[in-house]
Amino acid sequence: MRVFAHRGYSGKYPENTMLAFREAEKAGTDGIELDVQLTKDGQIVIIHDETLDRTTTGTGWVKDHTLKELKALDASVIKGGTCPPERIPTLEEYCDWVKGTKLITNIELKTSIICYPEIEEKTAEMVRAFGLEDRVIFSSFNHLSALRMKELLPQCPVGALVENNDLQFAGYYCHKYGFDFYHPDCHLLTKANVDNCKEYSIGINTWTVNDLGMFETMVEWGVEGVIGNFPGVPKAWLKAQG
Ligand code: G3P
Ligand code: MG
16 A cells, blocks of 8 residues: 655645655655646646645736746745745656655646646656656546656556546546556545456555545555545554554
């Protein structure tokens, strides 16, 4: 069972910041899940929303701001002043840090609302530049975008993210269309679908697993990975089992 820190250690630290990523590693996480979008000048930045308002001191669309403008913002405000100022990280900054760790990274391409020019190509190039091909999993709610990553980097696993539903026969679906993983909302996932994924050798990384009851169910069902806001908690639980 792999534990991924959802947007870093976002339960305690500002989501999708280097602070949240570093703290997740300190907490013993196996991997980190993060979200990528593109700036006005075509740089890949790590931020969940297409807009700046919820998590930073800025307003408006990410795509309408240059990297320089975004770097002037404080991305720690989501934690209500409990953390020091944090900048929106670029994917390049993240890759430069993560290459010195043993962490796996789930890069989620936020390509469902904005169709960012060449975000897939730029992301693939970044992963290649840092030699991280054997330590990334790509995913997206936009399955065409996720499968584009498979064309660009065939050696990298790709996950089919789904929201608001649990795909019927998810294992068959992933097998048929070329996904390696199924990434469902844990609250909607059924045991029947876990079994269907096993039948087709499709791994499951499910989100957002934030309580131990849900985590225990996922362990019992033999899910390959959980993505949660408090990665230290499931890691401690697994250690306690011996
Ligand atoms: O990738 C898993 C999860 O992060 C998907 O939902 O909205 O948190 O990006 P969201
Ligand atoms: Mg995400």
